Amino acid sequence: MEVLRRALNPWGEDVLVGVSWDLIWAAVVVGALFVAGHALLVPKKKPSGPPNPDEAKGLPEKILRHSTGARAFHWSMTVAMFVLLVTAFFPLLGIRFPWVTIHWIAGFGLILTVLYHVYHVFAKQDFRTMWMGRRDVDETARTLKKALRATDEDPPRPGKYPADQKMFHHAATVVTVGAVATGVLMMFRIDHFLWGQNPYILSDAAWGWVYVIHGICGIGLIFLVIAHVYFAIRPEKRWMTWSMINGWIHRDRYLENHDPERWVVSGRDGDEAS
Amino acid sequence: MAVIRDMIAPFELYQPTGVDDALRLLEEHRADSWVLAGGLDSFDWFKDRIKRPAAVIDLGGVEALKGIREGADGGLEIGAMTSLADVAGDESVRDAYPLLAEAAGLVATPQIRNQGTLGGNLAQDTRCWYYRSGWPCYRAGGNICYAATPQSMNREHCILGASRCVAVNPSDTAPALVALDAEMFVARRGGEHQQAYAAADFFIGPAIDITRMTVLEPGDLLTHVVLPAPRPGARWYFEKVRDRKSWDFSLASVASALQMDGDRVADLRISVNGVAPYPVRCEAAEAVVRGQLPDDETGLAAGEAAVEDARPLRHNDYKIALMRNLVRRAVRDAA
16 A cells, blocks of 8 residues: 655655555554454453542532533534545545535634633643643553453543543644644635635745645544444443533542542532632 | 657557447557557557557448438538548538638648558547657656756747647547537447547547547447538538648637528537637637627637637647637638
8 A cells, every 4th residue: 555645856856745545544543443453452441439529529510621612622622623524535535526626615613613712721721631641641551451451450531631532632633733744734725715825835845744734634644433332332422422511510520530639629519620 | 859769669469340349459459459440550659669459450441430311310420431532522421510621631641641640640649749759748647747847948839728738639530520510429438338429528638638639438339420410501611720831730620500590690519629629619708609699709819719718838829829710711701
């Protein structure tokens, strides 16, 4: 299978042109194998007993997990990402339509949502809740051991975000930033009203890498979207998915899945959580 | 420019004698195949070593694809392998569809019209020399248009319909068939499936597919073109503008078909080629003319409407005035 596409430029130089679009299918296959492997091999989480009454004391029934701003970001990014993936890959799969303008406008929308997210995280939230620390590494190792049936011991309860969610977030950040940064550069190659067309701002070799990075990030997003949708619809994770719709989780889910010392609910008689 | 070599890269030559055989071979070889009609464009590609098909399917022996016949509804059916000279010289074409006869008669030279076919003329690739030199432009599967930079030589390129690629469709017969509202019949999947396309839909721009100029995909075969029955009281116009009087591609060409109601234009179709990656149907201009007298004033207004969305490149702004005047004459001088 071809991985990179190369061509001779007018100066006779062998330059990169982009990634092979066979990799789209590779991402789909890897995503399907991951889903099948996880569904078949990883044991389902056993329901824990009733919550500790001491921990539950004073907690509201509904605990806010995602603020309106955070949910607005998630769903607007979802729409932008969906449009970007459809406009990028459907034409390559033979479904033809004028995709370029829709694609860059959706990309522009994605940039706006990312900028809002960065502002929201630093101004309204605690960005350290998404930070990977030593305890997250330990949690990951113990989760893996449990998944591989090397131990019966449950991994410790995480803070607001489990380690696997943090890793997904960081992977999505890397490919999104990669796709956005290279996408902005690629807009110098097309005609639009924002700025003038100039394909010679970079050398052919550098452009090749821009297209390769954009392609790899786009294909990486296919895998990440498959994994994200899979976890979102798994029965034991649906409470989390619902919280991305209505914003809150039930007190029992909070105590079952989160360590109250690592995710401290600040308004014990209200519905605020930090 | 690419270097034309004496020797063509080797390929398997297939010479079917029936449409079914041709379709079977196309289905068998699909993306590795090349359909050879008149061969006038094909051999340039082969000698430049830019196109290197593994299998060349020569349709020259498929008699069923040749000829001009009466259609079912009083129109005409023209086989895709009918020579341009036959189209230009056929009495029924000259009588009922004079703009098509004129368009076919203005292609290249008499020798080329004898060898070239209607299907080949319609399905031919663009003449953009950056693309034809074998450089990795968008149309060739790369990621740049060498013709759309501030330094490019783009006198012959498009003023409408660009989407990353700015190449133009070079066919002379295409605008005539769009103006005539012809239908193109395409056989695919080894002949299991046949689809008719309105002429305007047969040609596609780079926004839809940057590597193709028509709906034809590997394995597909344009079998014939059907012209609708001629309507009484119709007026026609065709004009091709080129740098020299013979053996040249058009800088721009216009074809119009006007349906008259007394002195006024009841309905019309105007198509311009050489200004976009596909023959442009000038619907804004048609709206201006509908219901009006086909005089100079109406023609001028139609011309203005036709170029409203035009965006020239560095060296082709003359095409705006050219297209405006061609549309003006296509309304005013249709006879």
